Amino acid sequence: MTDEVDEAVLRRFVDGDRDAFEAVYRQHHREVYGWILRIVRNPAAADDALVDAFWRAYRSRARFDASRSFGAWMRRIATNAAIDQLRRNPLPIDLAAQPEPEAPPQPDVDVQRHITSALRSLPPRLRIVAVLALVEERPLAEIADALDVPVGTVKSRLFRATRALRATLARLGIQP
Amino acid sequence: MTLRDDELQRLLQAALSPVDPAAQPRDVWVELRDRLDSRPQWSLVDTALAAGILIALLLVPEALFVLALHL
Numbered sequence: 219m220t221d222e223v224d225e226a227v228l229r230r231f232v233d234g235d236r237d238a239f240e241a242v243y244r245q246h247h248r249e250v251y252g253w254i255l256r257i258v259r260n261p262a263a264a265d266d267a268l269v270d271a272f273w274r275a276y277r278s279r280a281r282f283d284a285s286r287s288f289g290a291w292m293r294r295i296a297t298n299a300a301i302d303q304l305r306r307n308p309l310p311i312d313l314a315a316q317p318e319p320e321a322p323p324q325p326d327v328d329v330q331r332h333i334t335s336a337l338r339s340l341p342p343r344l345r346i347v348a349v350l351a352l353v354e355e356r357p358l359a360e361i362a363d364a365l366d367v368p369v370g371t372v373k374s375r376l377f378r379a380t381r382a383l384r385a386t387l388a389r390l391g392i393q394p
Numbered sequence: 395m396t397l398r399d400d401e402l403q404r405l406l407q408a409a410l411s412p413v414d415p416a417a418q419p420r421d422v423w424v425e426l427r428d429r430l431d432s433r434p435q436w437s438l439v440d441t442a443l444a445a446g447i448l449i450a451l452l453l454v455p456e457a458l459f460v461l462a463l464h465l
């Protein structure tokens with residue numbers, strides 16, 4: 219994330235200045251929204267998590283070091299807000315574009331539903347890693363930074379997520 | 395036989411709608427400001443807890459010292 223908000227504004231934000239907070243929000247909300255959307259994959263859910271993320275940032279502003287990257291700090295908060303959004307509402311994943319209603323059903327639609335169902339069945343901490351690493355192809359280091367965990371933990375979660383997905387899909391008869 | 399990593403990845407990518415991370419979000423500043431200005435709600439649990447402590451103190455005033463130890 220870009221850190222174009224200058225340090226003076228960030229210091230005012232830490233002190234609780236609402237105008238500075240609005241400036242920080244205006245500077246970062248698009249990138250924060252984009253990150254959350256990658257995780258929750260639903261615009262309405264992303265809007266809710268966006269409000270939650272900035273609300274949390276303001277509430278915990280005293281813990282932010284204005285000399286460090288606001289973007290990285292905000293991304294961690296946004297990731298937690300997105301995980302909580304997944305916990306509250308585990309169903310927002312949209313399927314890929316479906317055929318027209320009048321068209322004959324295609325077997326791929328069932329496969330898609332099974333796959334999204336298998337993904338939804340994962341605990342949020344595994345699901346987020348699976349979505350960011352496998353679907354969004356984000357680097358493991360970036361995921362680790364957003365989750366505030368070591369890269370080894372991300373690898374472990376990814377391994378557990380793929381193993382669980384494979385097992386669920388195998389039970390549903392989806393195999394190569 | 396199980397799915398290989400690349401096959402699983404391909405299936406996941408095909409199943410989920412792509413999202414546009416550069417999409418313009420709704421401006422939620424007003425919503426955010428209202429949430430910051432809202433006063434914390436006094437829940438039923440808070441009321442019950444306060445009432446319980448008050449009744450306990452009326453019945454056993456000595457419990458005030460025990461309560462003070464936990465504050």
